[in-house]
Amino acid sequence: MLERRHTMELEYLAKTIDAVCVPVVVLDRELTIIAANPSAQKAFAGLTLGASAAKAISKKRGFLNRLGQVLEQPVEKTLILKTKEGFGQEFLTTIKPLDLGRAGLAARLLLTFEDRSPLKDVKTMRSEFVANVSHEIRSPLTAITGIIETLQSTAKDDPEARAHFLDLMGREAARMVNLVTDLLSLSQVEVKQRRRPRKSVDPNQIIAQAMNTARQLAQKRGMVLDFRGPYTLPALPGLHDDLVRVFINLLENAVNYGREGGEITLIACIKDSTNPLAQPALAISVTDQGEGIPAADIPHLTERFYRVDKSRSRNVGGTGLGLAIVKHILVRHRGKLVITSQLGQGSTFCVYLPLKPPQKT
Ligand SMILES: Nc1ncnc2c1ncn2[C@@H]1O[C@H](COP(=O)(O)OP(=O)(O)O)[C@@H](O)[C@H]1O
Ligand SMILES: [Mg+2]
Structure with missing residues (x-):
């Protein structure tokens, strides 16, 4: 009779902690797991009822000592627990003493884990x-x-x-x-990354302004800037100054890392939905004839201060922030930057911008 009541109480306890969205584990006096919610099972791979806390959660002495202390003296304690799983997650663990009287005889400790990673x-x-x-x-x-x-x-x-x-x-x-x-x-x-642009801008003007600025730099290195595309690109939602900055940064890089005396090509075209944005877009690419970029570096280029060749970047007055700025401006415009490169031949930085304002969600 009493045993049946315990089972029912335990079920009740299990149901209650299942409704909690952070990992929760209940231990008995022997530090055996008698209840754990789905979040806990997700956080600690292989956690099963009946397993010891040492086996299922952590063998760390500090953790086990704390559990023992709360058993002896029922006062709440916290500690930071680091796990190897999930690339070293960090949990703020709270150990609370439980006294459910006769009903939940076995339950002694309630552990909650707050992911601090x-x-x-x-x-x-x-x-x-x-x-x-x-x-x-x-x-x-x-x-x-x-x-x-x-x-x-x-x-x-x-x-x-x-x-x-x-x-x-x-x-x-x-x-x-x-x-x-x-x-x-x-x-x-x-x-301002999350504020979507409300005004509409003229991409023809943006390209012309960026090219005028970059042309002077290009001339210094004996390079030619070439524009290919219609001069009647349609207006799109955006911020004029920010988009000019995007193309100045890309053109500056093409000048700095392109081949001396070579050519830089800027191509603009309208794309249907078969592009990385999956919606009608304006695609503007900047291509140089430089040494190119190793494939392993490409995904990192938009990280702040990431440079393939540090001394070269410094020599040309680079800060390592140009492409990070480009990335953030494009996020705001719900656009994308796609980088392709062939070693020894050159690189292409293609900007995709949506032609229509984003749908409100
Ligand atoms: N067109 C390009 N060709 C080759 N490498 C490039 C090109 N554009 C950018 N990079 C590489 O990406 C790095 C980061 O670019 P960026 O963020 O503009 O910083 P910075 O030009 O100030 O170094 C550069 O240091 C360079 O190594
Ligand atoms: Mg740069």
């Missing part, structure tokens, strides 16, 4: 970003400090050397200005 990822990303920015700022600063020392000592009375070093200093300062400008643009486009 996404939070940890944000923290890691933030500290990586700060480390990257600090590093990027420190190198020009170190260079400038060195130059100042030289100007104060060896180059003090040498006008020619002085001019040379001031020139170098100017370049390093320009690098810092570029970096700060790009960081500001990045944070601005990131903040």
Whole structure:
């Protein structure tokens, strides 16, 4: 009779914790699992009723000690539990003493697990970003400090050397200005990433403006900019200045990493729904004749500060943020960037932009 009542109580307990959406596990005095909800079974692969907490959840001494402590002295305790599964998830684990009186005799501890991993990822990303920015700022600063020392000592009375070093200093300062400008643009486009563009823009004007800016750079490297496509592209929803920035960044890269004296081609065309956006789109591609990009690097190019060849990027005044800015602007426009490249032949960066405003959901 009593046993039957226990079974019923246990079923009742199991049903209650099933309704909870975070992982919940109930242990008895022997630290055996007597109830666990589906979330817990998902979080800890192979968790079964009747298994020991050590086997099913964690063998870590800290965890098992805590369980023992709460059994002895019924006071709630928490700890961070790291698991290897799921690429090292991190759970804030709360151990609560349970006293269900005669009804739930066996149940002694109630464990809940709060997944802290996404939070940890944000923290890691933030500290990586700060480390990257600090590093990027420190190198020009170190260079400038060195130059100042030289100007104060060896180059003090040498006008020619002085001019040379001031020139170098100017370049390093320009690098810092570029970096700060790009960081500001990045944070601005990131903040506005979710706001969809309401106005309509003229892609013909956008292309013309970006090409005018890039043409001067291209001429310096003896490169030719070539536009192919109709001059009567239809208007589409977008932000003029942001889209000009997208094509300036892509054209600048084509100039910087393309072949000296080579050609850069910008092709615009209207696509039906058979494109990566799966809806009618404007496709604008920028193709250069540079060395190309190894396939393994392509998926990472839009990450902040990712560069295939660091010193080359720095030499041309790059910040490693150009494509990250492009990506964020395109997210806002519900567009896409597709990168293809053939080593030794060149690369193509194709931007797809939807022709119609996104449907409200
Ligand atoms: N057209 C291209 N050809 C070859 N490599 C490119 C091209 N565009 C970009 N890359 C690579 O992608 C990296 C990231 O580009 P970007 O975000 O614009 O930063 P930056 O140009 O400031 O280095 C560059 O450093 C370069 O290694
Ligand atoms: Mg760039």
